[in-house]
Amino acid sequence: MERARAYREAGADVIFVEAPESVEQIELIAREVPGPKLINMFHGGKTPVVPRERLAELGYRLVIIPSDLQRAVIRACEDVLAAIVRDGDSSAVADSLASFAEREEIVRTTDYLALGT
Known part of the structure; x- marks a missing residue:
């Protein structure tokens, strides 16, 4: 989280935190990291699959589905x-x-x- 905030402060256009392992972690990242965020969603990964509508509500602007x-x-x-x-x-x-x-x-x-x- 600290690194994500530092990247945003340094001018990163989008922040990507690798592999949150729970919905609670996904929500925490959304609350604690300012600016546009990207999340990686695919079945079988460490991150639980969350509907894109919910991700948008949380502030995730980019959702990638790299392998489905x-x-x-x-x-x-x-x-x-x-x-x-x-x-x-x-x-x-x-x-x-x-x-x-x-x-x-x-x-x-x-x-x-x-x-x-």
Whole structure:
């Protein structure tokens, strides 16, 4: 806490206190550290997951969720690969896949191909 206040006094734009381990610690940081604060929220970490609306009420202006999407993608990849190993193809999970057209749009294939012309 002392270090966080010192960084703020030195001119830091945003303060990040690593891994509070309880809601009480999250609230204490919010009360005791002036200025905009950043908090790291993800399932399975040391910090309990708190709804972003509550974090905003406490004064946290930035909430990062650094690994939940990545871990969801890992699980989805495992599920598709398991279906392929089990069934010989991905038909059993086809309904959970983005369409090929959606994929092309997301990765901006048309824009990429236009660079070569």
